[in-house]
Amino acid sequence: MLKSKMNQLFAEQKSVHILYSYDQQETYIQQAVSYIQEGIFAGDCILFIENDRFYPFIHNHLKALLTTNQMKKIHRINNFDFYYLSGSYHPPAILAYFNKSVQPYLENKLSFPLICAYKGKRMPEYLQTILM
Numbered sequence: 802m803l804k805s806k807m808n809q810l811f812a813e814q815k816s817v818h819i820l821y822s823y824d825q826q827e828t829y830i831q832q833a834v835s836y837i838q839e840g841i842f843a844g845d846c847i848l849f850i851e852n853d854r855f856y857p858f859i860h861n862h863l864k865a866l867l868t869t870n871q872m873k874k875i876h877r878i879n880n881f882d883f884y885y886l887s888g889s890y891h892p893p894a895i896l897a898y899f900n901k902s903v904q905p906y907l908e909n910k911l912s913f914p915l916i917c918a919y920k921g922k923r924m925p926e927y928l929q930t931i932l933m
Contacts, residue, residue, distance in 0.1 A: 819914065819915070819916045819917070820917050820919075820929070821916055821917065821918040821919075822918075822919055822920075822921040822924060822929075823918060823919075823920060823921060824920070824921050824922070826855070826920075829855070829918060829920075830855060830858050830859055830862070831862075832918075833849075833851075833855075833859050833918070834859055834862040834863055834866070836916065837849065837859070837863060837875060838863065838866055838867065841867060841871045841874055841875070845874070846874045846875075846876065847874060847875045847876065848876050848878065848902060848903055849875055849876065849877045849878070850877075850878045850879075850880050850883050851877060851878075851879075851880055852879070852880045852881065853879065853881075856877060860877075863875065878902060883895070883898060883899075883902075886898050
């Protein structure tokens with residue numbers, strides 16, 4: 802149900818930001834694999850910001866589902882490098898790095914969905930409020 806509503810939202814409005822809170826690691830991995838696979842099948846490039854702990858699981862699932870050429874459309878950034886590039890969690894620096902990271906994939910100011918996933922128990926209320 803959630804998956805079909807999300808896909809419908811992406812089809813109707815490409816420029817959407819989604820906060821995805823999860824509780825189970827395996828559920829998150831399956832969801833990430835599904836969204837990435839559908840994006841690739843739709844012809845999109847994927848900029849995937851993920852940690853070193855989860856990425857190998859997601860990558861292995863995707864290798865079994867996608868061709869070598871399709872895998873080349875997935876561009877991974879280590880989340881620690883992404884969020885702490887400036888030495889601390891500093892939102893203006895994060896935004897600047899994000900803009901620099903996506904710039905090579907944008908043509909004529911293309912819009913795209915942005916999904917931010919966080920483990921529910923590790924996301925303090927103040928962070929959830931900021932992200933919302």
